[in-house]
Amino acid sequence: AKAKDSLLYLDGVSVSFDGFKALRGLSLVIEPGEMRAIIGPNGAGKTTMMDVITGKTKPDSGDVYFAGDTDLTRMDEASIASLGIGRKFQKPTVFESHTVWDNIDLALAGVRKPFATLFHRTTKAEIARVEEILETIRLTDKRDWLAANLSHGQKQWLEIGMLLAQEPKLLLVDEPAAGMTDAETAETAILLKEIAKTKSVVVVEHDMTFVRDLDVKVTVLHEGSVLSEGSLDVVSADPKVIEVYLGR
Numbered sequence: 001a002k003a004k005d006s007l008l009y010l011d012g013v014s015v016s017f018d019g020f021k022a023l024r025g026l027s028l029v030i031e032p033g034e035m036r037a038i039i040g041p042n043g044a045g046k047t048t049m050m051d052v053i054t055g056k057t058k059p060d061s062g063d064v065y066f067a068g069d070t071d072l073t074r075m076d077e078a079s080i081a082s083l084g085i086g087r088k089f090q091k092p093t094v095f096e097s098h099t100v101w102d103n104i105d106l107a108l109a110g111v112r113k114p115f116a117t118l119f120h121r122t123t124k125a126e127i128a129r130v131e132e133i134l135e136t137i138r139l140t141d142k143r144d145w146l147a148a149n150l151s152h153g154q155k156q157w158l159e160i161g162m163l164l165a166q167e168p169k170l171l172l173v174d175e176p177a178a179g180m181t182d183a184e185t186a187e188t189a190i191l192l193k194e195i196a197k198t199k200s201v202v203v204v205e206h207d208m209t210f211v212r213d214l215d216v217k218v219t220v221l222h223e224g225s226v227l228s229e230g231s232l233d234v235v236s237a238d239p240k241v242i243e244v245y246l247g248r
């Protein structure tokens with residue numbers, strides 16, 4: 001029943017690397033239109049979880065369902081991405097020598113290599129969509145800037161915009177606030193909340209100020225499974241969480 005209504009359902013996923021269990025029967029449900037923050041100490045399995053969702057790593061046991069009952073467990077990465085799962089890695093990979101506008105426009109055209117811009121003609125609908133995305137990522141006034149001249153935070157937003165151009169149903173975001181100024185961090189929370197009005201978003205994050213700004217349900221991972229789940233206030237008061245973070 002869970003799988004039917006949810007956007008993403010990890011059902012008892014286990015992953016081992018050379019006998020070491022990175023995930024131990026991890027179960028997680030993300031609803032359509034939900035934003036979830038995933039926290040947990042180093043080695044908790046956060047990256048492995050993201051790798052399993054995108055198909056980069058295959059579970060030894062357990063299943064992954066998307067949009068109800070689509071079984072992702074044995075699909076390859078490209079097929080999973082084409083179903084509408086986009087992942088933003090920590091380090092932004094934008095086309096530095098192209099403008100902000102062209103970066104979004106190229107992503108919209110599904111163009112992987114920037115020289116293809118020579119052959120690409122943008123339709124009116126695409127122009128409207130680029131403008132809409134630039135508003136969302138707060139870079140409208142930087143549209144003609146070369147991406148190379150953006151701040152680190154602005155490059156992160158641009159890359160989020162490039163992912164939005166691919167119209168994902170689920171956006172996976174890996175530590176967006178890392179390396180950002182306080183002002184950029186606060187702005188990123190607002191931006192992600194706006195995106196989460198129309199998409200589900202899973203954010204892995206270490207910065208607790210940022211997680212507080214997001215103000216969403218938090219899942220605490222520890223040793224490859226869920227230790228605690230609830231609002232940040234609830235999980236921070238959970239004795240199991242306190243022990244893992246402070247009790248060593």
Ligand code: ADP
Nearest residue numbers: 017021022040041042043044045046047048049
């Ligand atoms: P987190 O992202 O929460 O820090 P990870 O998912 O990166 O945790 O790692 C979980 C555990 O699995 C760690 O102990 C890590 O050393 C181990 N691990 C992750 N990937 C590999 C791999 N490719 N080979 C061997 N061990 C790995």
